[in-house]
Amino acid sequence: MSAKLEAIGLTKRYGDTVALEPTSMTVQAGEFLTLLGPSGSGKTTLLQMISGLVAPSAGRIEIDGRDVTHVEPGKRGIGMVFQSYALFPHMSVWDNVAYGLRMRRKSREDVREAVEGALEMVRMSEYKGRFPKELSGGQQQRIALARCFAYRPSVILLDEPLGALDKKLREHMQAEIRRLHKELGATFVYVTHDQDEALTLSDRICLMNDARIEQIGTPADLYDRPATRFAAGFIGHSNLLEGALADTPDASGEPILLVAGGRIPLPRTAKPGQAARHTLLLRPEALEFVEPKRGFVDGRIDDIVFFGSDTHVQLSLPDGSELTARCARTLSPRIGDTVGLTWDPYRTTLLHA
Ligand SMILES: Nc1ncnc2c1ncn2[C@@H]1O[C@H](COP(=O)(O)OP(=O)(O)O)[C@@H](O)[C@H]1O
Ligand SMILES: [Mg+2]
Structure with a gap:
């Protein structure tokens, strides 16, 4: 009933x-x-x-x-x-x-x-x-x-x-x-x-x-x-990337956010509006590591914390902002290394307030 x-x-x-x-x-x-x-x-x-x-x-x-x-x-x-x-x-x-x-x-x-x-x-x-x-x-x-x-x-x-x-x-x-x-x-x-x-x-x-x-x-x-x-x-861990919108979109037509010297594509469905600065949410499990300069932005590994089922990696970007990545257990980069960071733009969310 x-x-x-x-x-x-x-x-x-x-x-x-x-x-x-x-x-x-x-x-x-x-x-x-x-x-x-x-x-x-x-x-x-x-x-x-x-x-x-x-x-x-x-x-x-x-x-x-x-x-x-x-x-x-x-x-x-x-x-x-x-x-x-x-x-x-x-x-x-x-x-x-x-x-x-x-x-x-x-x-x-x-x-x-x-x-x-x-x-x-x-x-x-x-x-x-x-x-x-x-x-x-x-x-x-x-x-x-x-x-x-x-x-x-x-x-x-x-x-x-x-x-x-x-x-x-x-x-x-x-x-x-x-x-x-x-x-x-x-x-x-x-x-x-x-x-x-x-x-x-x-x-x-x-x-x-x-x-x-x-x-x-x-x-x-x-x-x-x-x-x-x-x-x-409030829900889950959130990485927030802040930046201004680039004047020109990328080749595929996706709008670009300029963050820490990198060009970060927004999902094409995002509607950035007129604000001077925008904030993009990137969840830790969406981040992937590639060679330096091969990702959207480079990050330096500050700490690696082992959690049993997965590993949390603390990174800082060239502008001083900090990110957390959650990776599989085995990880080749070490503390102090610089890595390229990439992710599927559709796993990010443009925040509006
Ligand atoms: N009987 C009451 N008299 C005066 N203020 C109250 C009373 N009950 C709740 N409030 C106020 O209303 C707000 C919401 O309280 P509440 O509903 O208990 O929050 P929550 O359950 O989310 O912790 C708080 O600022 C609280 O101080
Ligand atoms: Mg209560």
Whole structure:
């Protein structure tokens, strides 16, 4: 069961603070959408207005076309999971999961069935008699998820639910959350400030910055075609090449950017506009090494850092700017060497803001 979610001009002010600028977005039924952004960018505010815990200053929220802006939280068909598990310490696992269902006056039999199903889903059936303090952090978070899933909400909101777990457990729980999303089929809106988590989990990412949406798209859209410098910098490692446009394009008609004594072709689809300086995004894995003077620009190798699966190479260009390349493990150039740098122009993106 899933529902389509819509925010229309949704706004929140606290006195003079704008926690969320007027924001409109749609989450499709069954979609996994992640709100990603730095601390203070408005993610929790947006999520809490969807849940009904915070009243908007303006705008409205629709679920499957129904205006729920003034509907109380418990009647929106929405479930919420927070970073702090907020389990009742004096209640067993079973009673914690059953609590919301009993509040909803479900029959004994329905409660039993739903609690068993939810505990099974998070693989915690054998812990039903324990108390929260007898569980690890990861297990407590599973119970918090089961408690939310038990009444089968059609929209599930998760606010940094894995934030308190260590890295290894977090990665394991990410895989679990992916599985649970598929099994439940509900619409998920997930908040995180962790770009890797957002890239792995999401159908689409809504990148937030400064109380507004910076860009919304699939993980590949945001990685391959970031719209702004902020988006380029927040997701993945970005090399930024700055320069002026050459007066004459190259032989094949591609516009040329002049950077550090080199002539760098822009993808023909790029629309540079009139600005004096332009910024081109080049991801580390797109860079290739050739003989000096055979690439678009030469670079000097400052450092080579071995990462097991690949190698990161720090380079500086003649104008002092720095680049990172990510290469296969075996590498013939050494620290101090000058190399030519080349890449497929279509793997670069001209940034516009
Ligand atoms: N209850 C509140 N009172 C005043 N300001 C708030 C309140 N809640 C959030 N804010 C402000 O709104 C902005 C966005 O906060 P929040 O939505 O919590 O960001 P995020 O979840 O992305 O870290 C911040 O500047 C924060 O200080
Ligand atoms: Mg938050």
